[in-house]
Amino acid sequence: MSEKTSNPSEAVTSAWTSIMRARERLLASIEADLKAASMPPLAWYDVLWELARSQDGKLRPYEIEERTLLAQYNLSRLIDRLEKEGLVRREAFAEDGRGRWVVMTDAGRKLRERMWAVYAKSIETHIGCKLAENEAKTIAGLLDRFL
């Protein structure tokens, strides 16, 4: 009859708060490193990275949306900013008049690489240094259960 859901255990609750806090702390550290290197925010990297790893350096907005988990309206405006900086450009999508391509420019590729140099070091410093290989795998394995 009743939609009974038992309350979360102590361990589950503290797993959740650990996820929130770890992410908060780590993101702040990494963003700080990027900023210290005069780089744009991490969200820019995420989009550029999805484009870089795609087949032709171009994706539809909705594809980027799926891969980055950005909200549609946020992505739309993020693309505006990237475009304004010359890192991507929008092109028509012939097969569907509603669609667009987001195409990475050379400047976009270059910036992504420069960002990765900083970002990679930052990941290693803040995360890699504190985890054994198998621990990192454990984290990824368990957390991917939520995707």
Place this chain on the structure above:
Amino acid sequence: MSEKTSNPSEAVTSAWTSIMRARERLLASIEADLKAASMPPLAWYDVLWELARSQDGKLRPYEIEERTLLAQYNLSRLIDRLEKEGLVRREAFAEDGRGRWVVMTDAGRKLRERMWAVYAKSIETHIGCKLAENEAKTIAGLLDRFL
């Protein structure tokens, strides 16, 4: 001589992206549940919870800041909103003219409890259901290394 930091391993990088994505997804689900129940955002809960668990139901802003990882200027304005809703009130801190107390009101206590009913169920549904007890402990243990 050189500040050599080796690049992060595949496993470390994917641990990081897993943290980001899991948090993103879970937070979105939980916030959606709260909103569906006409409740304020999770950040309100975090502050109210810190107040509720404190000795006298009151804390200094900087204490809340430390415990929630909110930025000082964000917290200051969040307290504005809470105060406007009658959930907390600011009081003078006698021992230091610069300081303030943030005092939880009865309405604040009540709301926190109502929020917890929703929040707890949400945690259990989205997280608890997908983790064994020892897995939850593993996550918390590993992620707390970053705090």
Place this chain on the structure above:
DNA sequence: TGACGATAGATGTAAATGCATCTAATATCG
């Protein structure tokens, strides 16, 4: 075909956030 609902993406407006800076009070140290 043509009406209708669904989908891709953009956008106006309000709210929240980030950044820099400000005020007021306290601590430090010559």
Place this chain on the structure above:
DNA sequence: CGATATTAGATGCATTTACATCTATCGTCA
């Protein structure tokens, strides 16, 4: 003591985000 530095917290302003809605196009089905 008095000048200076530091700390707690607030705030003006620009940027970003959330929410709702809009436009344009497409797919479906009578």
